[in-house]
Amino acid sequence: MTGKTFGTIVAAALLAGSVQQAAAQSAPRNSVLCAYPWCYNSVVVSGATPAAMMEWEQIRMQKKLAGGTVVWELLGSPDYEFRADSVVATGTNAAGASTQFPVRLISPTKYALDDLNNNDLTYEYELRVYRKGSTAPPIVTRGSVVNSFN
Numbered sequence: 347m348t349g350k351t352f353g354t355i356v357a358a359a360l361l362a363g364s365v366q367q368a369a370a371q372s373a374p375r376n377s378v379l380c381a382y383p384w385c386y387n388s389v390v391v392s393g394a395t396p397a398a399m400m401e402w403e404q405i406r407m408q409k410k411l412a413g414g415t416v417v418w419e420l421l422g423s424p425d426y427e428f429r430a431d432s433v434v435a436t437g438t439n440a441a442g443a444s445t446q447f448p449v450r451l452i453s454p455t456k457y458a459l460d461d462l463n464n465n466d467l468t469y470e471y472e473l474r475v476y477r478k479g480s481t482a483p484p485i486v487t488r489g490s491v492v493n494s495f496n
Contacts, residue, residue, distance in 0.1 A: 389487075446461065446493070
C-alpha cells in the first residue's frame with residue numbers, strides 16, 4: 347500500500363467518524379428510529395426511591411410509516427402497572443395528539459398507540475406507572491414521538 351493510498355483511507359475514516367458524531371449529537375441519548383409496523387419500548391421501575399426508565403426516550407417514526415404501532419411494555423416490575431391514563435400528551439402539540447395517535451391500554455403491562463404519521467411534528471408525552479392497588483400518585487417519566495412524514 348502506498349503512502350498516498352494509506353492517507354486517503356485515514357482521511358475517509360476520519361470523515362466518517364465526524365459525520366457519525368454530528369448525527370449522534372442531533373438526537374437524544376436514547377433515540378430509536380421506528381422502521382417497522384411494531385416498535386417496542388421497554389419500561390422498568392427500579393431503585394430505593396422507585397423511578398421508571400424507558401429504553402427509548404425518543405421514538406423517531408420513519409418517513410411515511412403510517413399506522414406504525416408503538417408499544418410500551420412494563421418488564422420486571424411485578425408490583426407496578428399501567429392504567430387508562432398511563433400515556434398523556436404534553437407540550438406544544440398536545441392538543442392535536444389524540445387525533446394523530448389514539449392511545450389504548452392493552453393490559454396492565456402493555457400500552458400502545460397507533461401513529462398516523464401524517465405530519466412532521468414532535469409529540470411529547472408523560473408515561474405514568476402506578477403501584478398495583480394503590481391510590482398514590484404515579485411514577486412519571488417523559489419521552490417524545492417524532493413524526494417524519496415527508
